[in-house]
Amino acid sequence: xxxLNLSILLAATALTGCTAMSxxxxxxxSIDSEASVKVAPAKDKAKSGVDYALVDISSTVLKYVxxxxxxxxxxxxxGGRGPIPTLPLxxxxxxxxxxxxxxxxxxxxxGDAGSRPGxxxxxxxxxxxxxxxxxxxxxxxxPAAGKTTEQVRVDIEDRLANRxxxxxxxxxxxxxxxxxxxxxxxxxxxxxxxxxEAGDRILDVISKAGGLSASGExxxxxxxxxxxxxxxxxxMLVDKPSENIYVIPGDTLxxxxxxxxxxAFGASGLNGRFDFxxxxxxxSEALAKSGGLLDSRADPGQIFLYRVVTKDFLRNLGVDTxxxxxxxxxxxxxxxxxxxxxxxxxxxxxMQDKDVLYVTNSDAAELSKFFDLLNTTPAGTANLxxxxxSTKDAIRSF
Numbered sequence: 472x473x474x475l476n477l478s479i480l481l482a483a484t485a486l487t488g489c490t491a492m493s494x495x496x497x498x499x500x501s502i503d504s505e506a507s508v509k510v511a512p513a514k515d516k517a518k519s520g521v522d523y524a525l526v527d528i529s530s531t532v533l534k535y536v537x538x539x540x541x542x543x544x545x546x547x548x549x550g551g552r553g554p555i556p557t558l559p560l561x562x563x564x565x566x567x568x569x570x571x572x573x574x575x576x577x578x579x580x581x582g583d584a585g586s587r588p589g590x591x592x593x594x595x596x597x598x599x600x601x602x603x604x605x606x607x608x609x610x611x612x613x614p615a616a617g618k619t620t621e622q623v624r625v626d627i628e629d630r631l632a633n634r635x636x637x638x639x640x641x642x643x644x645x646x647x648x649x650x651x652x653x654x655x656x657x658x659x660x661x662x663x664x665x666x667x668e669a670g671d672r673i674l675d676v677i678s679k680a681g682g683l684s685a686s687g688e689x690x691x692x693x694x695x696x697x698x699x700x701x702x703x704x705x706x707m708l709v710d711k712p713s714e715n716i717y718v719i720p721g722d723t724l725x726x727x728x729x730x731x732x733x734x735a736f737g738a739s740g741l742n743g744r745f746d747f748x749x750x751x752x753x754x755s756e757a758l759a760k761s762g763g764l765l766d767s768r769a770d771p772g773q774i775f776l777y778r779v780v781t782k783d784f785l786r787n788l789g790v791d792t793x794x795x796x797x798x799x800x801x802x803x804x805x806x807x808x809x810x811x812x813x814x815x816x817x818x819x820x821x822m823q824d825k826d827v828l829y830v831t832n833s834d835a836a837e838l839s840k841f842f843d844l845l846n847t848t849p850a851g852t853a854n855l856x857x858x859x860x861s862t863k864d865a866i867r868s869f
Contacts (some may be wrong), residue, residue, distance in 0.1 A: 497514055522794060523801035524785060528754075528816050532804070535787045536821060544673075544694055544701050544714050555670035556719045559572045560615045560623065561649020567596045568627065569641040570607075577636035578609060613686055620644065652718045654680040656726035672715045673724065674708055685728035686749045695723040733760035733822055737830040738769035747822070754806065755817035757828055764808075770833035771808040776825035778802055846865060 480559055525754030526532060537677075560566065571591040572580045580590045597605055603616025610630035615623050620642045631638040651663045652671070666676065672694060677683065683690050683705065691706040696719070705726070708715045718724070731747035740762015752760070754776065764771055780802050782792040792800065806820075 476675050489753050491862065494653065507634045522697070523803055524790065524795075525803050525805060526785075526788070528804050528806045528813065528820055532788065533816060533819055535784055544703050544716050548694065548699075548701065548716055555668075556717050557619060557669055558647075558666065558720060559617050559619055559651045560599060560644075561647075561720065562599050562616050563648040564599050564615075564650075565645040565647075565837065566599065566605060566615070566647050567643045568594045568607060568860040570594070570627075570631070571636070571639040571641070573637035573639075578634045578638075580636075582806050601645055602694050607631075616649075636720050640647060640715070649719040652676050653722070653723045654726070655723065657683060657685045657725050657728050659684050666718060667722065670717055672717055674715050676718055676724065677726065682843075683726065685726075688747070688751065689731055690727050690731055693725040693727070694718075695725070696721070727753055729824070731824040733757060733824070733826040733828060737831075739763065739828070739830045740765060749826070752822040753818050754820040754822060755814065756820045757826075758817070758830075764830055768832050770831045773831040774806040774808055775829045775831070776804040776806070776822075777829065778804065778823060 483865055486637045498618055569591055570579055572578070573590070575581065575590055577590075579592045594607065599605055601613050604612040605615045607613050607627055607630070610627050612628070613623060618626075624640045624642050627640045628638050629632060631640075650666050652666055653663050654676055658677060662680055664671075664676045664679045671679075672697055673694070677692075687709070691702055692708065693700055693702045703714060728769050731748070732744050733743050733752075735757070738741055739758070741755075742761075745757070745760050754774075758764070758774070776799075779799050782795065782798050785792050785800060787803070796802055804820075806817060808817070
């Protein structure tokens, strides 16, 4: 009982100091007491209502951290190691048909043309219509859309076989609009790019569009194909050739810059949001960028990094993930910079976009703040009776 009274006395003394300082708004207690409705998590849940995992940074953790949130295109779309995609003709393409006969006097070559150089005729260039057909005299309407030039050539020769003298057909593409890829977003020349039979990969068409207009470190490529889409970092295409897959007609590439940032709070030299800019950051670099640790306040043994990871990451560490209902798990990574070896780990631990870095106050700093508050009390226990009641309510709230 005596210890409880002493606790109340100390708390009341501290609250007396509080009454001597001006407030910029209502107190937390008044906000809580005057609310019409209160929504709070169940008592058996964490105060925030969010379950999370605490992971101490170690050499084991470092093995798996770089793989968190890995992206890729090759698994979803393929095309990285396969053959060059074929480019069939399509509606809107302009083609030209030349027909050869083995001798004069046939269907297309008159009998008196024996002295002419070459027994062939060239038909006027024509556009494949919306139904996908071209017209060839004596062969009728020939389907072309969705077929290769070789397939159309064979079809025309078969149709003319009983009329012309050993007909041979050559088909040339004058201009193509069906074999195009749209490149949009943060490139210097957004446009539709005509792809070729030689095969064009993602980086090829980005180059034809003038290259990136933003930093490669912060650029992402979204590939849209036949109702599906996937997203990958530009640097992954450069670092992993298997991800630089072939494009096919009708693909859309959207290049966008995503500003990578992290936030720093607590006993660091600077608080706020910080840009990665054009480089990747490690934990040690992020701490330095945010002003390092304050000697007078920070606890170097309690550096926390907040991040959402997948269950696979925790399973690799041998963690039971059954307690987490979704695949995304909130994780707090802890670094103890009192351990000299942790500085080496901090130089290898990669930061990720939207990480939250928090540096806690040391126990000595909290104690110093308490005594500073006592020293600012003008009259000691002048309002002890009134503050004791407030202290009683505060204790009940715990």
